Amino acid sequence: MTKVTVLGAGSWGTALASVLADNGHDCTIWARRPEQAEEIMVRHTNERYLPGAPLPENLKGESDLKRATEGSAVIIVAVPTAGIREISRSLNGVLEGPVLFAHVSKGIEPDSLKRISEMMEEEIDEQFRTGIVVLSGPSHAEEVILRHPTTVTAACSDPELAARIQDLFMNRVFRVYTNDDVLGVEIGGALKNIIALAAGVSDGLGYGDNAKAALITRGLAEISRLGVAMGANPMTFSGLSGLGDLIVTCTSVHSRNWRAGNMLGKGMSLDEVLGQMGMVVEGVRTTKAAKQLAESRDVPMPITQALYSVLFEGEEPRRAVDSLMGRLKKHEIEDLFGMS
Numbered sequence: 001m002t003k004v005t006v007l008g009a010g011s012w013g014t015a016l017a018s019v020l021a022d023n024g025h026d027c028t029i030w031a032r033r034p035e036q037a038e039e040i041m042v043r044h045t046n047e048r049y050l051p052g053a054p055l056p057e058n059l060k061g062e063s064d065l066k067r068a069t070e071g072s073a074v075i076i077v078a079v080p081t082a083g084i085r086e087i088s089r090s091l092n093g094v095l096e097g098p099v100l101f102a103h104v105s106k107g108i109e110p111d112s113l114k115r116i117s118e119m120m121e122e123e124i125d126e127q128f129r130t131g132i133v134v135l136s137g138p139s140h141a142e143e144v145i146l147r148h149p150t151t152v153t154a155a156c157s158d159p160e161l162a163a164r165i166q167d168l169f170m171n172r173v174f175r176v177y178t179n180d181d182v183l184g185v186e187i188g189g190a191l192k193n194i195i196a197l198a199a200g201v202s203d204g205l206g207y208g209d210n211a212k213a214a215l216i217t218r219g220l221a222e223i224s225r226l227g228v229a230m231g232a233n234p235m236t237f238s239g240l241s242g243l244g245d246l247i248v249t250c251t252s253v254h255s256r257n258w259r260a261g262n263m264l265g266k267g268m269s270l271d272e273v274l275g276q277m278g279m280v281v282e283g284v285r286t287t288k289a290a291k292q293l294a295e296s297r298d299v300p301m302p303i304t305q306a307l308y309s310v311l312f313e314g315e316e317p318r319r320a321v322d323s324l325m326g327r328l329k330k331h332e333i334e335d336l337f338g339m340s
């Protein structure tokens, strides 16, 4: 049994903490709001984020960060990308020794263009961390909490640390692979949200499966192109954190990114959509970051660019699709990782 703390009591933190509690670990969720911590501790529910789901009775809730992390050997960071720096910094004031971190968030920070593990490395004092693993893959919280079969990958440059996180989470319905390509896993997990937003827009416009398959396939091409230019292993993108997560997020009504895109496609404004969601839609900020990354590395990312124009430049979704379809002729495979 390992003492583990999960930071963030949203849908993903709660679902993953339930996996850990199922596996018999001593698991505490840290929630910002005391009433939410109490709900988890006393009523064994988290109605706002996972309505109707009973949580394991051995799962604890705590809103004091010091008490929540006291004695923990492993900390799982499950807050949205925008909160990563703040929570990481707070840990320096409460931790007493080194712990193993895993993060499960999917995003890139605009302007700094940092991945989650890079932000954590910048903010958490070295004396408090033995390593940072990223856990990512096709995994909607709503299905994990129902104990439906799910597969993810744990990536770290140190294979022993990836294996520790694999062992911690793995059970008969939650299968964890390992990978050493942290960059590729983080880029795939973050950028699939952009394509999911675009797939939602396409569905909202009334387009069909052909359009969605095109977005998934050409989306994978542009994510891989950027990832490889940054130094990722091309094979990572056909794995769970690449193609796997693209499929699940572009085709599921559980996806907040798909749902947000769908509302945009039906004519709502971005502000109206975000006002209605009540949960994080990571792809919006990541679209900004990915556009900046693509420009800084001179990598063509036409779908990202088209979505950016819809989100931030007032472009009509239907016109954005027209411009994508009207691009110059290309070879499908040649220059997949070049400047096509």
Ligand SMILES: NC(=O)C1=CN([C@@H]2O[C@H](COP(=O)(O)OP(=O)(O)OC[C@H]3O[C@@H](n4cnc5c(N)ncnc54)[C@H](O)[C@@H]3O)[C@@H](O)[C@H]2O)C=CC1
Pocket: 008, 009, 010, 011, 012, 013, 032, 049, 078, 079, 080, 081, 082, 083, 084, 086, 087, 104, 105, 106, 107, 139, 140, 141, 142, 278, 279, 280, 282
């Ligand atoms: N929901 C899912 O099925 C999955 C989500 N993820 C990723 O996990 C991350 C978290 O997502 P969800 O749990 O779904 O989000 P959510 O919207 O369900 O909940 C976010 C939680 O984080 C808290 N929070 C927000 N800002 C914070 C801050 N600055 N400090 C501390 N807590 C803060 C909120 O109060 C809330 O409890 C995201 O990066 C998402 O892409 C990854 C895989 C699956």
Ligand SMILES: O=C(CO)COP(=O)(O)O
Pocket: 106, 137, 138, 139, 140, 193, 196, 245, 248, 249, 254, 255, 256, 257, 258, 280, 281, 282
């Ligand atoms: O990352 C996810 C599933 O793997 C969840 O996606 P959404 O954030 O779009 O709900």
